[in-house]
Amino acid sequence: MAHQSIQCSDVSSTSQSPTQTSYIILSTSDRVDVITAWFPDSSDSEIDFKLTDGISSASNVTVTTRQSHDWGRLPDLVFIEIMKYLCHSDRLNVALTHRRWYNLFQTGCLWRYRHIDFGYSLGTCPVIKNNKDIGFAATFGKHLHHLIITCRHPSFTNCKRFQKMQTSFLQHLYGKTKLKTFRMKNIEFDRYWRFDSIRDRLLVSLKRFLRVQRRLELFEMNAAQLGLIQGCQVLEAIGCNAGHIKTLNIEDFFHSHQSPFRIGRFINFLRQLRHLNILHLNYNCLCNDIMAILVANNNTSSLTYFSVKVYKNDPHFHTIDRKLWKLLRKNNTNLKVEFDFDSVATYDEIATILIPEVQVSKLHIWTGYDHTTNFHLNETFTYLRNHFHNKLGTIIDSVISPATAD
Helix, strand or coil, rough: CCCEEEEEEECCCCCCCEEEEEEEEHHHHHHHHHHHHHHHCCCCEEEEEEECCCCCCCCCCEEECCCCCHHHHHCCHHHHHHCCCCCHHHHHHHHHCHHHHHHHHCCCCHHHHHEEECCCCCCHHHHCCCCCCCHHHHHHHHCCEEEEEEEECCCCCCCCHHHHHHHHHHHHHHHCCCCCCEEEEECCCCCCCCCCCHHHHHHHHHHHHHCCCCCCCCCEEECCCCHHHHHHHHHHHHHHCCCCHCCCEECCEEEECCCCCCCCCHHHHHCCCCCCCCCEEHHCCCCCHHHHHHHHHHHCCCCCCEEEEECCCCCCCCCCCCHHHHHHHCCCCCCCEEEEECCCHHHHHHHCCCHHHHHCCEEEEECCCCCCCCCCCHHHHHHHHHCCCCCCCCCEEECCCCCCCC
């Protein structure tokens, strides 16, 4: 396709200085698109197209505008704010168009967040994506403050590749990254990790990395499904620096059928958390001793949100002392308590756990996909109405039946 030179003249209406001329080589079919993109139709722009005789497939375009569109003169702060709205690949493309922009491309505040998503769409090469993530860790890891690691489609076949990539990524971050938030979501170590050696290597690199994170304020590792020993080892890795942690999400952190509240190592870890604002855990992580720790460590109204999940395969037939719930509410006047019952809905189970002193703020009950069990929901909701009618801000009382569940 033939290419032409399009002449664009930028003339200021308030100045008599010589016009500034630049030449851009593009295909004929792209001329109008470029002019429209650079100089949108408005009252401040006047576009005058002049056709040149003797050239059938091209024309010289003279553009006259009252305002300057020299993006290279943008103040540094303005340019950095614009760059924050771009994805990492777009930032690189912009930086390659201007030397000063490339220097600003290195600014630390542009690289505070990173989401490592080990899930690939069609047409994406895993090796190239992994190399980009590792390259980011080597180049901008010292600026990183917030890290999210997810695996959208875990399987037996990609666990080894995930382990190698994450081990290398964390190794490049080790010693130079000072995280404030760390999230690793839905890894499910008990489900897809066929070989213990692969899982252990990933956990070793993860624990080594977490031990040096001394500014961590948020730790989230929900749906990890770890064993008691492995889970406690991961928590102990952040335990020595747990004084800064304000948000802890360990919902489904341990494997089902286990009782972490009986493990001294787990209790000792929670004892080190003295400034919690938000806490997510399972009911099998609660007991009188742990509730007493939460009461003692959060006696200055620091705890504002407390979420408890009750799952049918977790031990959940124990009751927390009524006095401890009262003390927790008394010490934290702004506390909101939320309970999520998963496949637990009978009166006997609900009444044992949800005693009136809990003063729950939000409640969710799901009967699951059990078609055989009769939950006698009339008894359950009669109990809830009698004891929590005036205390619930919002109650999700539309129990999802197996027939309507998606």
